[in-house]
Amino acid sequence: MSPQALFLVAYMAGASALAAWIDIRLDMRRPSSWRAVGILTAVSMLVDANIGPVLHRTAPIVGVMVFGFGALVFTLLTCLWLLRMLRSAMPA
Secondary structure (H helix, E strand, C coil), X not given: CCHHHHXXXXXXXXXXXXXXXXXXXXXXXXXXCHHHHHHHHHHHHHHXXXXXXXXXXXXXXXXXXXXXXXXXXXXXXXXXXHHHHHHHHXXX
């Protein structure tokens, strides 16, 4: 396995684990309405669409490990919350 592929796997696994941990820790603060989840999804999409210039203006390690990682964790956390809302809306 190449170093880049290994880094990508570790990066994604770390972001996923951190998003899951935050979801568990914020059990009582999860969004409970579709409106809140929609707003968080829109913010997540806005951050993802505009993260490129931020990554290029900072040092590469800072851009990737601080801003890119934070945006990825926020996106994964928003996806978890959206999936929880969808699952709760399904009939039993």
